[in-house]
Amino acid sequence: MSGHFIDVILPIPIQKTFTYSVTQSEYEFLKKGMRVAVSFGKTKMYTGLVFKLHKIQPELYDAKDILQILDDRPIVTEHQLNHWEWVSNYYMCGIGEVYRAALPSAFLLESETVIFKNETFKNNETLDDEEFLIYEALQHQSQLTIHQVVDILGKKKVLPIINGLIQKSAVYIKEEIYEQYKPKLIKYVRLHSNYSNKNHLENLLTELSRAKKQRDVILSFFQLESSKKPIKLKELLAFSGSSSAIVKALVDKGILEYYFIQTDRVSYTGERNQLQNLNEFQDKALKEIKDCFKTKDVTLFHGVTSSGKTEVYTKLIQDILDVGKQALFLLPEIALTTQIIVRLQYYFGNQISVFHSKYSMNERVEVWNNVLENKSKAQIILGARSSIFLPFNNLGLIVVDEEHETSYKQFEPSPRYNARDAAIVLSHLHQGKILLGSATPSLESYFNATEKKYGFVELKRRFGEVKLPKIQLVDIKEKQRKREMIGHFSDTLLKQIQDELDQKKQVILFQNRRGFSPVVECKTCGVSPQCPNCDVSLTFHKYKQELKCHYCNYQRAMPNSCGACGSNTLDTKGFGTEQIELELKELFPNHIIGRMDLDTTRGKFGYQKIIGAFQSREIDILVGTQMLSKGLDFDNVSLVGILNADMMLNFPDFRAHERAFQLMVQVSGRAGRSKQQGKVIIQTYNPYHQILQQVSSTDYSAMYKEQIQDRWQYHYPPYYRLIKITLKHKDYQKVDTGISWLSKALQNVFREHVLGPTEPHVSRIRNQYIKNVMIKIPPKQSIVKTKREIFKIKNTFQAVADFRPIRFIIDIDAY
Numbered sequence: 124m125s126g127h128f129i130d131v132i133l134p135i136p137i138q139k140t141f142t143y144s145v146t147q148s149e150y151e152f153l154k155k156g157m158r159v160a161v162s163f164g165k166t167k168m169y170t171g172l173v174f175k176l177h178k179i180q181p182e183l184y185d186a187k188d189i190l191q192i193l194d195d196r197p198i199v200t201e202h203q204l205n206h207w208e209w210v211s212n213y214y215m216c217g218i219g220e221v222y223r224a225a226l227p228s229a230f231l232l233e234s235e236t237v238i239f240k241n242e243t244f245k246n247n248e249t250l251d252d253e254e255f256l257i258y259e260a261l262q263h264q265s266q267l268t269i270h271q272v273v274d275i276l277g278k279k280k281v282l283p284i285i286n287g288l289i290q291k292s293a294v295y296i297k298e299e300i301y302e303q304y305k306p307k308l309i310k311y312v313r314l315h316s317n318y319s320n321k322n323h324l325e326n327l328l329t330e331l332s333r334a335k336k337q338r339d340v341i342l343s344f345f346q347l348e349s350s351k352k353p354i355k356l357k358e359l360l361a362f363s364g365s366s367s368a369i370v371k372a373l374v375d376k377g378i379l380e381y382y383f384i385q386t387d388r389v390s391y392t393g394e395r396n397q398l399q400n401l402n403e404f405q406d407k408a409l410k411e412i413k414d415c416f417k418t419k420d421v422t423l424f425h426g427v428t429s430s431g432k433t434e435v436y437t438k439l440i441q442d443i444l445d446v447g448k449q450a451l452f453l454l455p456e457i458a459l460t461t462q463i464i465v466r467l468q469y470y471f472g473n474q475i476s477v478f479h480s481k482y483s484m485n486e487r488v489e490v491w492n493n494v495l496e497n498k499s500k501a502q503i504i505l506g507a508r509s510s511i512f513l514p515f516n517n518l519g520l521i522v523v524d525e526e527h528e529t530s531y532k533q534f535e536p537s538p539r540y541n542a543r544d545a546a547i548v549l550s551h552l553h554q555g556k557i558l559l560g561s562a563t564p565s566l567e568s569y570f571n572a573t574e575k576k577y578g579f580v581e582l583k584r585r586f587g588e589v590k591l592p593k594i595q596l597v598d599i600k601e602k603q604r605k606r607e608m609i610g611h612f613s614d615t616l617l618k619q620i621q622d623e624l625d626q627k628k629q630v631i632l633f634q635n636r637r638g639f640s641p642v643v644e645c646k647t648c649g650v651s652p653q654c655p656n657c658d659v660s661l662t663f664h665k666y667k668q669e670l671k672c673h674y675c676n677y678q679r680a681m682p683n684s685c686g687a688c689g690s691n692t693l694d695t696k697g698f699g700t701e702q703i704e705l706e707l708k709e710l711f712p713n714h715i716i717g718r719m720d721l722d723t724t725r726g727k728f729g730y731q732k733i734i735g736a737f738q739s740r741e742i743d744i745l746v747g748t749q750m751l752s753k754g755l756d757f758d759n760v761s762l763v764g765i766l767n768a769d770m771m772l773n774f775p776d777f778r779a780h781e782r783a784f785q786l787m788v789q790v791s792g793r794a795g796r797s798k799q800q801g802k803v804i805i806q807t808y809n810p811y812h813q814i815l816q817q818v819s820s821t822d823y824s825a826m827y828k829e830q831i832q833d834r835w836q837y838h839y840p841p842y843y844r845l846i847k848i849t850l851k852h853k854d855y856q857k858v859d860t861g862i863s864w865l866s867k868a869l870q871n872v873f874r875e876h877v878l879g880p881t882e883p884h885v886s887r888i889r890n891q892y893i894k895n896v897m898i899k900i901p902p903k904q905s906i907v908k909t910k911r912e913i914f915k916i917k918n919t920f921q922a923v924a925d926f927r928p929i930r931f932i933i934d935i936d937a938y
């Protein structure tokens with residue numbers, strides 16, 4: 124008997140696709156990339172994706188019928204399926220895991236999904252009978268699972284009904300929390316259109332010859348206007364030194380007018396503007412990039428901080444739009460989208476959509492559909508790493524900004540992909556081009572450039588001929604000896620902060636740790652309060668008088684006395700952003716201090732609030748963690764202080780030095796971005812450390828030469844590849860036996876290229892014990908074969924009953 128079958132991707136971590144049986148007419152209707160509802164196991168129901176249509180009956184099991192077809196045309200493209208297959212092969216995970224990561228959760232309703240009533244929904248009359256039944260049930264019960272919906276309706280085919288309810292906004296599904304926040308509007312000024320003509324201008328200035336203050340404002344306005352950027356009211360006031368009353372008088376006269384730009388997204392109502400004219404160096408870089416693209420698909424663009432890389436990107440994007448293709452602009456951090464979106468919308472208006480994890484499910488579905496349908500809104504996608512999974516039709520260009528950032532790598536859950544590397548493959552599938560941009564390229568990319576695998580273009584000057592910041596190292600050991608420290612600040616840093624504030628400049632201070640202090644210790648018995656779930660001490664958060672675990676979010680009130688010996692001698696050690704903020708408030712009581720770290724940026728608009736406030740100069744000093752280091756562009760920051768460089772340098776990891784260099788150069792790069800040269804002060808116990816010397820002269824190539832030498836000598840990337848295997852379980856003994864077995868098995872095959880087993884820095888998280896083993900792959904060894912061997916060993920491992928409950932995590936190109 125011959126039947127009709129489809130292979131379906133299920134959104135669960137199994138290695139293979141699953142075969143279901145379909146009728147002939149379903150077979151004729153279905154296409155690759157359409158969704159079908161299927162049952163799996165005894166009770167589960169999933170949204171599966173058609174991967175293959177065929178007539179071969181599975182040998183090992185009876186193919187079940189599908190429950191229902193959910194789409195009338197594919198919502199996933201052929202390119203995507205190919206890309207997912209690559210991700211799944213390369214990163215050794217199930218294609219179902221890629222599928223789950225790629226699709227907005229609204230596309231993936233399943234038996235486990237929980238739906239809630241939308242309290243603000245009013246239009247009952249728009250619901251059909253079945254929808255109404257469900258809506259009614261939610262009046263009596265706060266939530267329903269899909270299983271319960273099946274029971275209520277007495278039928279299995281319920282997903283379209285739930286989809287209907289979601290579309291009508293009558294219900295929503297879990298994950299989602301709607302946030303009430305009005306995005307900040309920034310006030311800008313422009314010349315009234317009556318004065319666009321040159322002659323009118325001259326008249327205007329004569330007209331104002333007696334209103335000297337107003338005339339000064341207009342002259343300042345023209346000076347600012349020469350930068351061809353939108354002019355903020357605050358900026359005009361600061362620059363002209365005049366009051367808002369004077370500007371208002373000009374507005375009342377109909378000479379100037381106010382307008383607003385929302386520092387947010389999607390609907391942009393402003394005008395579109397011409398792209399900037401590039402300066403000669405940018406222009407040369409642009410030509411070189413285009414030249415590289417003639418022969419190479421990937422090009423590395425090494426441009427110092429504030430050299431104007433973004434403006435170069437805009438030209439390339441424009442070229443791609445002109446030939447009718449889509450462009451993807453990847454950013455490592457959601458925090459950055461706030462600024463870049465404003466800059467890109469200024470040129471490209473409504474041709475841009477944003478996509479990232481803080482968007483609500485509906486917004487993500489909307490962007491997905493717009494990209495799929497190649498709508499004009501979705502010609503440029505600005506997004507964080509997951510946007511590489513969108514349904515592009517014709518992707519001509521990918522820009523990977525800040526390509527060195529480790530946040531491009533996903534750690535948890537699987538797929539543990541690096542979005543930069545997966546983007547290179549994506550671009551290849553579309554036969555497009557990809558530009559990797561950074562002021563501090565990763566050693567990997569720079570190496571590929573020197574090996575001529577990638578094209579390479581440099582831009583060594585800051586835009587406007589502003590010099591790179593002047594970096595001063597301050598020896599805190601000596602400062603302590605001479606008693607020239609107040610709290611965590613050297614007198615040098617304090618004096619400089621005061622000078623900048625006096626000149627109405629802003630200051631950024633960097634401390635790569637949040638909270639008040641990372642360790643609380645009893646002075647009598649030496650015991651530190653530990654997290655009950657993790658092998659790590661709790662961090663003290665003073666503001667809330669709490670002890671928190673940064674690994675599992677456990678929290679409890681700060682105790683008055685030591686839990687071990689009962690003495691009242693709990694003391695804090697080390698310091699985080701919160702402590703710095705408090706010290707600053709005492710040192711500079713007349714200034715506004717802001718803080719940007721994980722604790723202050725929760726919620727969808729968390730970043731925007733802080734970045735917006737800093738940008739509009741409502742904050743004088745901004746203290747923050749590494750979030751601050753990523754490509755932000757503030758024009759009034761003249762000083763950056765790094766409070767303690769040593770922690771970064773002493774991190775036990777082969778990339779620590781590279782990372783420390785990148786972080787410090789990037790943070791420094793936030794200083795002096797317009798007009799005047801900025802200043803950077805780095806406090807350290809170790810001013811002669813070679814990395815600090817390289818940072819202070821911004822000598823990337825010295826850093827590269829030294830580090831690449833080490834990588835070669837100690838067999839690390841980019842010469843060797845790394846695969847990390849992690850075992851996790853709540854029983855220590857199990858993990859320990861498991862990892863010894865595994866290491867031996869791996870050593871049998873890979874010999875001296877197996878490192879470990881080792882315990883990570885924090886060896887228990889959320890009550891799970893963790894052990895690692897690392898496999899190094901020498902340059903000439905086949906990666907495909909290596910992975911095949913690892914798979915075999917994994918299968919044998921999991922065949923041992925005792926080991927089966929252990930989580931087995933494979934991380935390719937691990938960080």
Ligand code: ADP
Nearest residue numbers: 399400401402428429430431432433434586756
């Ligand atoms: P990068 O991305 O290299 O750090 P940016 O693109 O942010 O640098 O440029 C730094 C600053 O210089 C920005 O404020 C930007 O608007 C300005 N700028 C860069 N190029 C131009 C140009 N060609 N014309 C006008 N302003 C420019």
Ligand code: ZN
Nearest residue numbers: 645648685688
């Ligand atoms: Zn004690």
Ligand code: ZN
Nearest residue numbers: 654657672675
């Ligand atoms: Zn914990």
